[in-house]
Amino acid sequence: MKNSAISYKRHRFPATYHRHSVWLYFRFPLSLRLGQELLVERGIVVSYETIRRWGRKFGPAYAKQIRRRRPSQRGVWHLDEVVVSIAGRKHWLWRAVDQDGYVLDEIIQSRRDTKAAKRLLIRLPKKAGMPPKRIVTDKLRSYGAAKRDVVPAVEHRSHKGLNNRAENSHLPLRKRERPMQGFRSAGSLQRFISIFSALRNLFVTPHHKRSALATHIHRIRAIAHWKAVTGAVA
Known part of the structure; x- marks a missing residue:
């Protein structure tokens, strides 16, 4: 899958930093500071405010690129x-x-x-x-x-x-409220959940595929799709 919609030009840090930071913050119940600490372990030294800015800039673009599943006609x-x-x-x-x-x-x-x-x-x-x-x-x-x-x-x-x-x-979302210390405005929460739910839809295994093998295959495909939409693979 070739991605041409997301550009990382004129950014000082490699695109890998942006992708991984946004994935950590929106996929897991982490505060910005805990996300910053996990990035340090990988040799990525950025401030928590930088992670926030990357989430605001790249998060909506990633969410838009993630494929939307068409609901069943008898859903x-x-x-x-x-x-x-x-x-x-x-x-x-x-x-x-x-x-x-x-x-x-x-x-x-x-x-x-x-x-x-x-x-x-x-x-x-x-x-x-x-x-x-x-x-x-x-x-x-x-x-x-x-x-x-x-x-x-x-x-x-x-x-x-x-x-x-x-x-x-x-x-x-309830699990996210505490580390985020609440929400400041309705607009910021609407933006957050649009990204948060898009990633959750991609990575969480459907209820009818909960065997260990099905879960493993689903995660592998989700990670591959995430890499594709964020420009990690050509």
Whole structure:
């Protein structure tokens, strides 16, 4: 796979430094300073602020290059929302995942109402290129009202116990909140999760392929694809 969209020109450090720094920061629950320490072990001496700048510059470009998997035409989408604190104020992260836990879309919004649910349901089919067979949500009534207006023909199941897949999808971000010491703005969190989820989609093994061999093969392919999209291989 030949990459021509990401340029490392006019940067003092080799491109390997950028790729590895961004991978460490967005793939693992590390603070910038812990990422800096791991880089020192590899002989890469940069400041944690440099890692932050590289993440802001190259992270979105990497996420854009990562191949998006097209959802199944008979897929089941799990929708859920979770509260996040941004600069001391309550916001809501609305997320949709498929039956394998693959993140389809996520939006930071200040409200937890029908208007916010409707915005997610309008965006989802556009990004996926098709509607789902079924959506599964918790008991929040806003989903039912939004669904009737946006995708009335799609089956809707509303049950707390059926939506564990969406609820579990929040856990990786929860693990990141503490080392990052929270988020400063809704825009910065939206940028972060777009990169964070793209890498997670690439590297996390789907639920139906959890044998040791399948996991190993999946990781090898993910690493190869990561190297390709970041320009590590021709």
